[in-house]
Amino acid sequence: MNIRRLPSLVGRLGWDARLVALLLAVLLLAGLLEPWLPPAEYKAPASGPRRSAPGAEFLFGTDSLGRSVLARTIEGIRLTFVVSATAVTLAGIVGSIIGMAAAYMRGVLDPLIAAVTNVMFAFPAIIFGLLVTAILGPGTTSAIAAIFFVVLPTMIRVSRSATMTVIERDFVIAAEISGASPSRILRVHIAPNIAAITVVQLAYMLSIGMIVESALSYLGLGVQPPTSSLGTLLRENSAFIVAAPWLVLAPGAVLAVLIFSVNYLGDYARGLLDPVEPRALA
């Protein structure tokens, strides 16, 4: 499916997908606009009593330094989203270029790339992320690098197999016969036709990216305090799970909702791109 037809999908979204999209938009907007929203004032220590339960004044309660959990959770949305979206976008661009090149050039390049992606798949994502962060040192950059390498092999595979199906089409053969250069064929004829499937895959990968980011931060290797991603919040407060459960459960629930809505929309978009119509058994 051509990328130019992607916007037309929006018109075909059902009410459920629109609702989830709205929820996601609200969460992300809140995260991105967080520094200018009212709760931001209560991010500083001693903004309220220490470890007070959720109530009218502090919707998600306060943590052990008297900071508003709501404010820190909204900040966490921004960091979790920005870190994973950056990594996944980079991996999408690099992965598609490598995948298209592998499928189109063939020769030695294709099996070589296949072998390298197999090695990358052989690393469980978390262990791989651990090593990358261990090498680069804990922090935002290494979290981005870790997610990049976790997502990259999938993006290579997806764009490679999508390219394979496009290569055989008549318009590509026609372009080749009329003397178009390989780079022109990749840019003009192949890229727009694999873009839709790549973008939908990216949505899925975004949810994986957010899981990896928050897991690394939970293990203490991602975003470092005093700024916090959602995973950092869970790590910091895991000791208070019994005494002050809202410190852990509130950011955890927000993280789960965030990932769920990305997954839901990704699945929905894929269903629209590639509909399956099973027959009911009599």
Next chain:
Amino acid sequence: MGAFLSRAVIGVMMAAATILAVATLVFFGMQMIEGTYEELFFPLVTPEQRAEIAAARGLDGSQWDRYVAWLSHAVRGDFGTSLITGRPVLDELASRLPLTLQLGLIAIGLILLIALPLGLLAGVFFRSRLSQTGRLGGMALMSLPDFVLGSFLLWLFSRQDWWLRVGGWRPLSEGLLPNLQYALLPSFVLAATGIGIVLATTRSAVMQTLAQDHVLAATSRGVPSGRLVRRHVVRNSMVPVMTMGGIIAGYLLGGAVIVETVFTLDGVGRFIVSSIAARDYPVVQAGVIFVASVFVTINLIIDLLYSLVDPRIGSRG
């Protein structure tokens, strides 16, 4: 059978090459980490003394020489001794393996017992409301990070006395029931993502099969629906589900790190993580090779099983 055999030989060679590549990456990756073992643990000694300490532990010489020496020992099954405890690396890993292995096996059992039947039902009765619920439930499980679900259960079960325990461990040698009392919740957390993935994959694989012409043909021949599902649908839906097996294996191995951390269990996953921080190079190298080998072997077996389930794949080579 010749095709199967050559497929197996190529597969084993590819697996060996992958493990070698992983071993190499880990070795040089660990060397690149800022702050070496001797710098971290002996900060207050003179450079000469530090060089001596490094030499005593085999950490001197060029990286390449050390790599060759380590590799030639490793292929003979000698992974050296832990820099921290001084015990053989294999003993350290072996003492933690039963816990991780058990978590993984119970998780696989839970995935198969819960996700396969539910996925099949949700696929066959795809128009029912239950099927939609199954789809959403599967997606919710996929979207729930291990440590969020783990923290939630930790909170819930620390408030209620519902027999199951969070935190602590009783080995199988103390009896099955006490063991399950401690192992079941961590295993469930480990399995959750896998249950979601397998449920969703099975459901969509069954729906894809139901859309095929041979199912229509069988229906019009009057094949009873029970037999149709057993003979036509289940078998044809197996391949995409088996593909997920490899991915699930990766999730379980990585998830073990998180689950062992959330429930503070002394397993292989948490051991590797703490060894990275402690610059225990031999342990990290052996641990990652072990994890990668398990993963590669499972994928190899799955790959070979394909050609048995679907003969067309084998003949293509």
